[in-house]
Amino acid sequence: MSSLTITGVTKAFGTGPEATRAVDDVTLHVPHGSFTTVLGPSGCGKTTLLRLIAGFLLPDAGSIAFGDTTVAGDGVRPVPPQSRHVGYVPQEGALFPHLDVAANIAFGLPAAARGSQEGRDRVTEMLDLVELPSHFRDRRPDELSGGQQQRVALARSLAPQPAVVLLDEPFSSLDASLRGTTATAVRRALAATNTTALLVTHDQNEALSLADQVAVMRGGRLVQSAPPSEVYLSPSDPQVAEFVGRAVVLPGTATDAHATCALGEVVLSEAATGPVALMIRPEQVYVDLAHADGVRGSVEEVSYYGHDCAVRVRLDDGTSVLARMAGVRHPSAGDIVHLRVTGLVRAYRPA
Numbered sequence: 001m002s003s004l005t006i007t008g009v010t011k012a013f014g015t016g017p018e019a020t021r022a023v024d025d026v027t028l029h030v031p032h033g034s035f036t037t038v039l040g041p042s043g044c045g046k047t048t049l050l051r052l053i054a055g056f057l058l059p060d061a062g063s064i065a066f067g068d069t070t071v072a073g074d075g076v077r078p079v080p081p082q083s084r085h086v087g088y089v090p091q092e093g094a095l096f097p098h099l100d101v102a103a104n105i106a107f108g109l110p111a112a113a114r115g116s117q118e119g120r121d122r123v124t125e126m127l128d129l130v131e132l133p134s135h136f137r138d139r140r141p142d143e144l145s146g147g148q149q150q151r152v153a154l155a156r157s158l159a160p161q162p163a164v165v166l167l168d169e170p171f172s173s174l175d176a177s178l179r180g181t182t183a184t185a186v187r188r189a190l191a192a193t194n195t196t197a198l199l200v201t202h203d204q205n206e207a208l209s210l211a212d213q214v215a216v217m218r219g220g221r222l223v224q225s226a227p228p229s230e231v232y233l234s235p236s237d238p239q240v241a242e243f244v245g246r247a248v249v250l251p252g253t254a255t256d257a258h259a260t261c262a263l264g265e266v267v268l269s270e271a272a273t274g275p276v277a278l279m280i281r282p283e284q285v286y287v288d289l290a291h292a293d294g295v296r297g298s299v300e301e302v303s304y305y306g307h308d309c310a311v312r313v314r315l316d317d318g319t320s321v322l323a324r325m326a327g328v329r330h331p332s333a334g335d336i337v338h339l340r341v342t343g344l345v346r347a348y349r350p351a
């Protein structure tokens with residue numbers, strides 16, 4: 001087990017004006033035993049970053065270190081993938097279809113351990129860790145559900161006790177209900193073994209709910225890395241705000257700790273002066289159905305999700321605002337409501 005440090009790593013594909021900087025000057029530290037998710041849209045360089053760490057690709061610039069050991073860059077001879085002690089769970093086709101579960105899990109163990117009692121015990125231990133019954137050991141991958149296959153793939157990556165585990169969108173092929181339970185099992189297994197892990201995903205909920213740290217990528221660059229609540233409540237720019245959740249971005253004018261905007265006066269998380277762009281989460285917009293207290297508007301659209309609902313309101317000045325409220329008692333299209341902003345609001349310099 002060790003920490004992972006990526007410093008100024010760049011990787012381009014192709015040459016000249018056709019070149020794509022798939023990973024562009026990325027610097028990221030994953031502390032020993034912690035779990036980081038890399039969040040970004042498709043094509044932003046997530047898989048390339050994992051392949052660089054695993055050693056299947058070499059960086060054009062920058063360095064990668066596990067603990068104090070540099071494995072690529074800084075003029076050192078690159079350490080080959082099989083010597084990096086990395087557990088890699090690729091996006092698809094992670095398991096060998098012709099091998100049973102036990103052989104899949106034992107695959108990365110030293111040859112001598114594979115057929116031994118020690119090897120068999122290790123397989124049992126790994127099945128237990130990923131919360132699968134031990135009689136699954138004799139099954140083939142095609143006799144398992146998608147979620148069970150992902151757990152076996154994780155068990156295989158953890159069996160040799162790797163320094164770092166890399167997971168490439170491991171839950172993207174699973175349906176919503178299975179995704180949650182599989183993700184929870186994976187997080188428990190990683191925590192139980194105190195494994196340093198990096199998981200890449202384009203799914204905001206997954207990125208926020210699983211990790212100690214979320215690293216947001218855009219166009220090959222890392223734009224923010226921080227604890228989940230900080231990324232959500234204090235995104236580094238309005239684009240990150242809109243990528244990690246729904247956001248209402250309104251122009252306003254700031255005076256120290258306060259600002260005024262179409263939703264009235266709001267309290268800022270950090271003092272600012274002059275013209276600003278204000279980022280308000282829809283659940284911060286309180287929808288008052290009964291009192292004429294706040295900024296008046298009329299309900300245009302209600303999307304009901306059961307546990308809560310999203311309400312699109314057109315303010316009297318024409319501004320459109322999205323609010324989220326508990327689903328228990330909600331307005332209907334055409335209702336007149338009054339809106340107030342609760343909690344602290346993040347202000348940005350206007351674009």
Ligand code: ADP
Nearest residue numbers: 013014020022041042043044045046047048049
């Ligand atoms: P993600 O995993 O976030 O979807 P990738 O890392 O797969 O993104 O790809 C990042 C960018 O690099 C994309 O523009 C992709 O087309 C390009 N790319 C990835 N691998 C290669 C390759 N082997 N050759 C050329 N271009 C590549």
Ligand code: MG
Nearest residue numbers: 046047048091
């Ligand atoms: Mg990918």
